[in-house]
Every structure is written in C-alpha cells, then in structure tokens.
Amino acid sequence: MNSASILTAEAPNAAASAGLAPEPKVVARNVDVHYGEKHALKAVSVDIPARAVTAFIGPSGCGKSTFLRCINRMNDTISTCRVTGEITIDGQDIYDPRLDVVLLRARVGMVFQKPNPFPKTIYENVAYGPRLHGLASGKAELDEIVERSLRRASLWEEAKDRLGESGTGLSGGQQQRLCIARAIAVSPEVILMDEPCSALDPIATAKIEELIDELRTNFTIVIVTHSMQQAARVSQRTAFFHLGTLVEEGATDQIFTNPRDRRTQDYITGRFG
C-alpha cells in the first residue's frame, strides 16, 4: 500500500536540495466541472508552482472554490458533480481510478472557512491524522509530531500547557491554527485553504497570514479568498476567476498593480456590478 502511494513527498524536496527551479506542483488542463446541468467550471488550465502561495480570487459563484475542491477530489462527495479534464500533482493524474483518494487527501490537506476542530482534545486533533495513516511508531514519535505541527502552526506556546483540553475551547483564531496544525501533521505537500480567515478578527487574520508566509517554504499553498488585500499580501501568484472561467493568472504584484484583462481590473478595483 505504501509503495502504491503515487504522490511521494520526497521528490520535490530532492529537487529543492539540488537547487533546481521549482517545477509546477499542480498542473490543471482543460478542467470542466458540472453540477448536474450547471456548468460550474469551464476549461480551466493553470500551473500551480511548488512552495509558493497561489491565491484564487473572484466574485461569489465564479468557480474558485469548486476548482480548489477539484485538487483533492472533494467534489467526489457531491453525487451530481462531474469533473473532466486533467489534474496532475508532480506529473501524476489524481483522477486516475487506481488512485487511493484517502492517501491523496493526506497529501493534499485542506483548511476550511470556519474552524472545524474535532470535538476532542487539542492533542488528539493533531495526533488523529498521523495515527490514522500510521505515521508514528510509538507515543514518543507521535508526541514529537504533535509538538512539531503545533510549533509550525504557531500554536505551541499557547497550547502546550493545555494539550488535554478540548480543541473547541480555543478562540476562533487559535482553532483555525489548530486546523492548520492538524492539516500539516500528516506532512502534506499541498495545503488548500478555502477562505481561512473570513471568520477571524484582524489580529487572528494577521497571525494566519504570517503563518502562511512561513509555511510556503515547505508547502505548496493554494488559498481562496474574498479579500483582495489578503491575496495581495500573502500570495506570489494570483488567479482571477469569473463566471466559471479562469480569466487571468499571473504574478500577484502584476495582477494587483497592472492587470492585463479588463475584467480583472474591474473586479479588483471594485467596479463589478
């Protein structure tokens, strides 16, 4: 089973240590999504670079979350949803029928809009995934993974003395960082974030943004956000979606100062009707 893992964590790290320019981590080609009769996403093709933050922006219903959910096959859970086209991670087709979806979702972690910790202790929230996937050989190793994950999520100092308390007792911002710790505990390669700060206050938001900036040295991050300022602050690449199509994708600095497409400009400057 382990050898069947078609998404290996080692490959990109090897490339990084060899000092090579990062290959695109996730490559989408002509991705179409239908929800029943509704054509939600039309021929989306995009390269998502490794170890960088890519932001998806666009008005509600533009397809950005739908596309995000294609990357870890979350749309599989919707019975009317049909995905066509090709999405590869490190060159391997994630819609290959032989692929283990559970393993894929361990490789492609997700953080949602509302913090959704398990109704368990802080420790268990983080330990759950590694234990499920058999990543730790004993208690000591599991402890180490929990501590490392909480540290990476900038939650360790606040949580180390209350690991046995319920995760739901934390503040909203802390809960979201707990969810990020939970996502990174299984050593994913890609982290998908669907409006991770929309339920948080500005200070908690700033902490998550700081965290995202630190995490990008190790992870490929894709973030959907309604806050243009957030996209401009945290991402290196930005993709603008409108009415199910990918209108424009480029360096974040360029998108927010000098977009090429009129629709992008109208959206980011607040001119959309």
Next chain:
Amino acid sequence: MTQHTVRAYDEELGTLSSKINQMGGIAEAMLVDAVDALAKHDVTKARSVIERDAQLDSIQHDIEELAVLIIARRQPMANDLRHIMGTIRIASDIERIGDLVKNIAKRVTVIEERFLGVRSVTGIQHMTHLVLGQVKAVLDSFAQNNPDLARHVWLHDGEVDTLNNSLFRELLTYMMEDPRAITFSTHLLFIAKNIERAGDHATNIAETVFFIETGEQLSGPRPKGDSSVFAVSGKDA
C-alpha cells in the same frame, strides 16, 4: 471607465483630478503673466504672480490629504492606485513649476528696465510659448487619459533645451559687449533656466500620466539638447 460599485469612491477620484486641473490652470496663467510682466516690466503684475503661488501650495496640500484618505478608506488597486499615486506626483511637479515661475516674477521686480528690449527677451518669450504648449498638452493628456499625447510631450522636450542653449550663448555675447548688462543678463539667464526646468517638470508629468494609463514606464531614446534639433523640427514639419 466603468463606475465603482461605491459611488463616493468615483467622486473622490474625480475631486483629485479636478484639483490637478485647477493647479494646472493656475500655474499656466502664472507663467503667462510672469513673462508678460518681464516683457512690459509690469512690477504690479509680477507681484500678483508671486502672491498666487500660495494657492498652488494650498491645493497641493489638499490633494495629498485627500489621496492619503482615499488610500486609507478604499485600499485602491491597479489603475486606481496608479491614478492616486500619480496624482500626488503630478501635484508636486505643478507645485515646483509654480515655485520656478514665482522666482521669475521676483526677478522681474528687481530687473533694470533700461536693458529691456534686447532680443533675448523675445527668445524667452519664445521658450515660454513652447513650455506653455508642453504644460498645456500634458495637462490635457491627464484630463483625457491619453498616454499617446503624454508620450508626444515627453518626446518634444528637446526644442526647449535647444532654445535655452542658444539663449545662453546670446546672453554671454551680450555680457561681453556691455559689462553694465551683466546683472540684467544674469537674471535673464536664470529666468530662461527656470522656464526650461518648468518644461522638465512637464515631461515628468508626461511620464506619470503614461504610467497611470498604461502601467508601463516611458522608455526608449528621447531627443535631448542640440543634437535633437533636426530630428524634432523634421517631425514637426
């Protein structure tokens, strides 16, 4: 341009632009009057030019305050952001033009009338005419969101430089011929230099307008000084 969803945002940006136009109008009139005061040795008119400079300072102040307020309030992006940043720069260039013109007017108030009538004053009037054309065109390019017109202004700065150079030589000769004219001629030299620098600010504004409209910097070869005279006049012809 499509309107913003928030109408007050459009109004704020409109106010910024109209204040630039207002500053531009004042600076143009000041330059016309300053050189007119020189030609006619009208000290009263020169003093009125000096007084009007304060208006430019005050409007520039308003523009900066409003621009900062809009940035804080709206977090502008893309062309809006370029427009606001550009407006701050243009206001500063016009304010500098005002300072230069004010300096011309001050010189008019101390100049000795008996030397007036030399050909150099005609040269200065001619330079002023060119610079006024540049300033007017560049302000039009801003008001009309016209990057091509801005580029045109940017490319035609050489004529003013050339005139300034020939005026410089002429005044040197004049000073050698009649040492009593040295003070007067030196004032004229500074006046000519001020007008030429006002023209430089017009080209700065042209660069800013081009950047606002296109998001790109103006680049490429640009005619400068004497060497440009044939190329420029050839193009104009």
